[in-house]
Amino acid sequence: MVYIVLTVWVPAAKGKLLGKKVIEALAKFPADKSISNVVLQMAGSNNGCIRAISISEVVDGKIKEALSRATRFAIFYGEAMGEDFKYSVETLMLAMEAMRTIGMEMPE
Numbered sequence: 001m002v003y004i005v006l007t008v009w010v011p012a013a014k015g016k017l018l019g020k021k022v023i024e025a026l027a028k029f030p031a032d033k034s035i036s037n038v039v040l041q042m043a044g045s046n047n048g049c050i051r052a053i054s055i056s057e058v059v060d061g062k063i064k065e066a067l068s069r070a071t072r073f074a075i076f077y078g079e080a081m082g083e084d085f086k087y088s089v090e091t092l093m094l095a096m097e098a099m100r101t102i103g104m105e106m107p108e
Contacts, residue, residue, distance in 0.1 A: 002058040003094055004036060006070045007051060008077055009086040015050045021080045022052070024072050036066040048050055061090065 009017050020059060029040070036056040043052040054073075058066040074087040096106040 002063055002066075002091055003039070003099065004056045004058055004063075004066045004070045005088075005090045005092055006054045006056075006073060007090075008074065008089045010050050010052075010077075012045055012048050012050050014081055014084070015045075017080060018050060018052065018077065019067045021077050025076050029069065029072060030075065032069070033059075035062045035069060040101050058091075067091070 010016070034057060036058045038054060039054050040055040041053070043050060045051070054070075056070070070089045074089060078085045078087065093101075099106050
């Protein structure tokens with residue numbers, strides 16, 4: 001199973017603005033369970049910066065669409081946050097699946 005991890009960083013002073021933009025983004029880009037399903041959303045702060053993370057499980061064969069969706073969210077946030085906004089979009093898989101790609105198995 002493939003997961004898309006969207007991570008955004010904003011200055012702590014823009015935390016409330018980010019919260020408002022998250023709510024707007026969810027209305028603008030409604031969930032599409034035929035592409036991906038959000039499995040975890042979390043946020044924290046450190047060193048004057050807020051980091052928010054969203055992890056979505058991608059439906060088989062829909063990685064391109066899921067990456068596009070995550071990138072649209074990031075661009076939407078970035079347009080509101082300005083220069084101090086940073087983000088990353090990553091694809092990850094479960095460790096046991098990753099091990100299989102190199103011909104190994106995780107111990108029980």
